[in-house]
Amino acid sequence: MRRAAGPGRTEAYEEIEPGGEPYDLLYAAAALHWTRPEGRWDRAAALVRSGGVVATFGGPIDIGDDELAAAELDVVAPYLPGHHIDPPSAGAGGLDWPGDELLADDRFTDVSQLSVPRRMIMSRADYLRHLNTISAYRMLPGPEREAIFAELDRLLPDDIPVKADLTLHLARRI
Numbered sequence: 001m002r003r004a005a006g007p008g009r010t011e012a013y014e015e016i017e018p019g020g021e022p023y024d025l026l027y028a029a030a031a032l033h034w035t036r037p038e039g040r041w042d043r044a045a046a047l048v049r050s051g052g053v054v055a056t057f058g059g060p061i062d063i064g065d066d067e068l069a070a071a072e073l074d075v076v077a078p079y080l081p082g083h084h085i086d087p088p089s090a091g092a093g094g095l096d097w098p099g100d101e102l103l104a105d106d107r108f109t110d111v112s113q114l115s116v117p118r119r120m121i122m123s124r125a126d127y128l129r130h131l132n133t134i135s136a137y138r139m140l141p142g143p144e145r146e147a148i149f150a151e152l153d154r155l156l157p158d159d160i161p162v163k164a165d166l167t168l169h170l171a172r173r174i
Contacts, residue, residue: 013026013031013035016047018047022049022052024053025053026047026052028055029056032058041102041108045105051172054102054108054170054171056168057166059165060165062163063127063160063161064161095169096167108171108173109172111171112170119162122162124158127156128152128153128156
């Protein structure tokens with residue numbers, strides 16, 4: 001996660017020491033889940049000035065055809081049992097994570113959630129490259145990773161319909 005530090009300048013969230021000049025914006029693009037849950041919002045609150053904004057956005061990329069998605073899951077399941085997890089249901093105030101956590105933290109206000117539906121076609125090669133960026137696949141031993149990708153390469157059509165919805169959360173620091 002990076003935070004805006006001025007025109008054209010960003011800093012890695014994990015490397016910033018709280019206590020310096022607070023920032024107007026802290027944003028996480030599909031990276032917040034990598035931060036430690038303990039103290040996540042303490043750190044965010046320490047880095048953002050009063051009136052500043054915390055923004056998070058991201059979402060999964062999934063096959064948009066039910067039959068093809070089920071076939072993909074049949075290939076993946078023996079290698080990654082439990083990897084396919086349904087999206088979380090809405091938490092506090094009807095917001096998905098992390099909006100529910102921001103809503104529960106009294107250091108933030110005006111918490112909102114916006115969903116942006118996105119449907120597109122990806123080539124098989126692009127979809128497989130995307131899967132290869134996901135940690136569950138990256139952590140597989142080499143031979144298993146090669147086997148799963150070879151099977152998916154044989155299974156998937158040239159063009160794959162995908163759902164790539166984005167969820168944006170905004171919260172203002174009190």
